[in-house]
Amino acid sequence: MKKKALIIGSGIAGIASALRLAAKGLEVEVFEANSYPGGKLSEIEIKGYRFDAGPSLFTLPEQVEELFRLFGKIPEDYFEYTQLEVACNYFWEDGKRIQAFADLGRFADEVESKLGEPGGNVRKALQRSSFIYEHLAPLFMHRSLHKFGTWTNPQALKSYLKMGKLGIFSTMNQANEELFSNPKLVQLFNRYATYNGSDPYQTPATLNIIPHLEFNIGAYFPKKGMHDITQSLFRLAKSQGVTFHFNSKVEEILVENGKAVGIKAGDQEIMGDLVVNNMDMVNAYKTILRKQKQPKKLLEQPKSSSALIFYWGIKKVFPELELHNILFSEDYRTEFSHIFKKGSIYYDPTVYINITSVHKPDDAPEGCMNWFTMINVPNNQGQDWDQLIAEARKNIISKVNRILNTDLESLIEVEEILEPRTIESKTSSAQGALYGNSSNNRFAAFLRHANYSSSIKNLYFCGGSVHPGGGIPLSLLSAKIMSEMISLQ
Missing domain, CATH: 1.10.287 (Helix Hairpins)
Known part of the structure; x- marks a missing residue:
């Protein structure tokens, strides 16, 4: 009889964990509070515009390909991507602009000719x-x-x-x-x-x-958008017999005699041989592990920054913009001081604009662009976010107008906002922090939760809030590290 693994959360690490455990021969069930898979790696569609909702940079594609090869699949038959010739376009207020070419020689020449470095x-x-x-x-x-x-x-x-x-x-x-x-x-x-x-x-x-x-x-772009990382792996998991339960919020991890034996979801108790938690580690201990011993030092660690994202449908094409674009603050040190010391947003924030329609034209109507416009902000500590967001929106638009010489407000056709409070409610990320605990000290790597529980047998952890860290590659690697700990003997 197959051993059963119960996975809490279908973020990218949760899906990868499901695949790796299925490849080991386990029966796998995934329980997801939302109605869709992917966690932060999801998408938004608004009136003809499509946006990748979360992570926008794709590196180490072999970590995705490896999951297909586990089952003898040819990755490119299921998931396609292309390497970027320009990693990012950079803009400053004084008119300086450079392109970070993927080709090192071209990038070095660009920096020398434009910046004198x-x-x-x-x-x-x-x-x-x-x-x-x-x-x-x-x-x-x-x-x-x-x-x-x-x-x-x-x-x-x-x-x-x-x-x-x-x-x-x-x-x-x-x-x-x-x-x-x-x-x-x-x-x-x-x-x-x-x-x-x-x-x-x-x-x-x-x-x-x-x-x-x-x-x-190298930096890459999935030909169908970042969300295709989620979708392609989700389809693969289902084809390998993984069962997904959506709108199934887990209320508790069941522990008996120091061993994880199942979960409680709704009014049901589902028993299993091991449990994998893909939920944010801090919120997991506060909710589904609230009856268990708490790792207080880990839970009390400062959290990473969060994000304020405006998904804007723009009624114009800006040829000077690439897939990734950065409009830098004039005072970077002060910007970070506001984020990490003052818990506020600097009036001159660095603006990141991700535009997938540059490489995937059907993500926006003809003659338009889909702007994923983001600034780094503090995590949620009870600030007056409505006021902060309103001020930041004005400052972002003003900055874009100055640097790109445009009237952005008149070009915004659709808008949706993601901010620390909604990041926390949609993804269970403690305080809306994007990457779990902060890495602002030399011991940060050692202050992340392990991929297993030291006090509860058969309980494992994966995802961006535990070792080795946040972002797509590290989240995928967390699933790999976790799966290698599991023996079927």
Whole structure:
């Protein structure tokens, strides 16, 4: 008789966990409070415009492909993507603009010609990023930090000798200021802290690992949009016998004699041999694990930043805009101080605009664009969000008008808003934080919850709020790490 795994949540890590456990021969059932799969990786459709609702950057596509190969499938038969020639377009208030070409030579030349920064410094930055990835990825991304064997394997021992060069003892900003002479390029490389909701002036320079993914390995776009990551894996899971229960909010993880034995959903108790929690770790302990011992130190850790997103249907095509676009703040340090120290929104925020219709024209009506317009904001601490959102909207529009020389308000045809309160209610993310606990100290990697419970047998964890971290690649890897812990003996 097959062992049964019960998975709470159908975020991308929950779906990946379902696939990996099904491949191991388990019977798998997934319970999702929403009416759709994907968690943050979902989509919105409004009057002819389609928007990817959440994560917009796609790197390490092999983590998706591997899930198809588990079942002997050819990935490209089910999921297609293309590599981007331009990773991002960057804009400043003084009129400076650069394109971050995927080709390193072109990017270095662009930086040298537009910003006067020696192209060799860009090469050094990406060599540094590659070095950090080589030594830390096998340790922090692909293995559990909470197992003794991780620290005694040959790769770990090799990395110990390089600790001084891995950025553990300085901040991201300090490392970037030492390398670049132009403040604009420092700012450009500092922005990678936002990829896991951190502050470049506090987070360790080890996070300079991130540009390696975007440049040295590559940034990509799924041909049917980011939501196709969810949909293609969801279809694969169903084809492999995984059962999904939607509108099925889990009320409690059932524990008997120190062992997870099932879940309670509605008025039903469903028994299983193991339980995998894909719900935000903090909210899980506060709700479905409220009767169990609480990991207080983990729960009390500061949370990552959140986001304020305007989904705008724009009645114009801007040829200067690409898939990914950044309109930088004039004072980056003050912007992050507002987010992480004041719990507020700076009047001059950095604006990120993601436009999938650049590569997928049917995401907007002809002659129009679908703007996913986002700024980083603090997590929800009870602020007056209605006032903050109204002020931020005005400031964003004003900034876009200045830099793109337009009248944006007159071009907005449709609008929907996602903000910290609705992020929390839709995705159960504690305080609306996008990436769980903050990474604003050198020990952050060790302050994430393990992929298993140390006090409850047969209870496992996956997703962006636990090890190894947030974002699509790390969430997928959390499912892999978790599944490798499960023995059917």
